[in-house]
Amino acid sequence: MNTEIVISHLCQSYGRKEVLADVSFTIPQGMFGLLGRNGAGKTTLMKTLTTLLAPKGGSVTVCGVPVSQSLRVREMTGYLPQEFSMYPSMTVYEALDYLSVLSGMPKQLRQKRIPELLLKVNLSDRGGTKVKALSGGMKRRLGIAQALLHDPQVIIADEPTAGLDPEERVRFRELFRELAREKTVLLSTHIVSDIEESCENLAILDQGKLRYAGSSKGLLDQTGTQSMEQAYLACIHGTKEV
């Protein structure tokens, strides 16, 4: 099965402001990092991949399906937005149940899958807890769970570790690494260490332009630096696309 995401000459804009300019790269199966500072265009790119923004120019295919076929793409992708929550008065189980109904899952499958996912994200003792009573880390884990409900082939997580303590961040990385064994996991962040630890491949965006796309090792080699952080800075400020 084709598990790649292919982005070809993608352009996005909000009004007259160009947010993504002629971005082209391919995301293979496994863990892929999307690095860039605030306003680089990461969220815009991710929303395009999840069909929440139609491309203004260029093309995008997810597992061989153009994003214009939104229904099929939504079946294949699980999205964890940067900012999200759920109905505060719902319990964790109710919220997942509600979202799984929206994913078209039959009742028996939901009853099997939800407990499995809660166990996976270490929330199995929180099924009856109201969403508003969850901590930030727990909400993030709930966010991962909802992204995995329909067992999508592609997981798109926008700044999933933002606001988490170091211990939670490590836990998240482990979880994503495990998922990436069989799926395509696209992780965006502005924290270099998140990518450094877990992503073989990455892309760097800056002011809507692609600065680099390829392997982490390749970035180090081409910038002649020893650390990802230095490599990232060289890429952004250095001036040239790598």
Added chain:
Amino acid sequence: MFGKECKKAAFSIPFLLLVLVTFLMYWSQIGPDYLSQSKKLTEPQPGENYGTTESNDPELVMPAALDSLYAEFTANSYTTYPIGFYHTVKLSGKDTEKMAGLLSELTGKTPEELLARLDTDAYEPNSVLAVIGEDGEIIPTAPQKNAQNSVSPVPGPAYDRFEELMAQVDSLLGGGSDYAPNSLSGFGRRAKTYEEALADYRAAKGIDHFSGAHARLFSDYMTLFSALLPAFLMVSECLRDRRAKMRDLIWARRVSSLRIAAVRYFSTVLLSMLPILLLAAVDTVRSVFLYTGQTVDLFAYFKYTGGWILPTVMISAATGMFLTEATDTPIGLAVMLLWWFLDLNGNIFQMGGGYAGFSLCPRHNSILGAQVFADHFWALAANRILLAALSLILLGASALILEAKRKGRWFSYDSFKARFNSRKAGSEA
């Protein structure tokens, strides 16, 4: 999904408020009294007081209408209700002369004589049409003439011509006056006869089977606040995803926009109807007990609830949904409020039935009038079907807008925020 949406909306403060307001309005506006012994429809007996009725009897209408018009003419101050709102018209010199010309033909006095009476001391109409009796009933009286300050219709002109001239008067005043041909019967109020009262009773028995008469009054009142409350609930549900920051989680899922819109819409309609249906059920039982020994229509309340109230609920929810999805604001509430307000005032002249065209809340504020209802049934049916159809069109349009928003092709609060943040990030860089 429908069950989950119903549950989600049912356990919300807006729904709780909807239920409370519905019961409160029922209690305060209709009251349990409307199905009490004192309001029971009984066969009239000869010699009773049967209340009053409007008539087109020229002998009553013409002098009373003319009297009123002359009083307003001399004061150059005419009361109208152009869109149901009270309005005072003062005519210019030229229009006053036109009015004098019309009055001249109606009364036989010359325009000069009439114009000479302008701006004289305050003139009080000399016709006392009714007094309030000891028990609060309205007792019609015969009009009394004041020989010094009065005008009378010119003998001879046909009532048709009188109506034509009054229509011109109404037009000169900008419309909405009591002199419009379909309002003139208000000047012909008189005591109802035994035969008329008996006809009303027989219509209530034969057409309404008694419970239908009460159900119609129930619908008249309940429709008034059913025009607003569903919009309130619908707007709240439409904005809930944004408030809960759940939009992206929902929009990125495979469920179709039509399904989201339809399920939320119909769950709102159902929930809005629930307290009304409950009241309808209770009042059906009460009507059975009130008319023990007589045949009542057991389904009257449900027929009226479904046929009369439901379309108003539907259009209220649909308008709320459409405008909320289109603008991401609660402006739907303001629009429904305005529509409701204009409709309420515009229907002042049709409180006894008639059911004009696009009316949001058709009125029939009387327990009687079964024959009026029967005579105008198809006008009402057309009105209700039109509103129901329009609400489904708005539902479809809402689904289209939602689909466009899910692809970033429509203005939404989130896209506005994204633009703002993008601009801010750009300026910071």
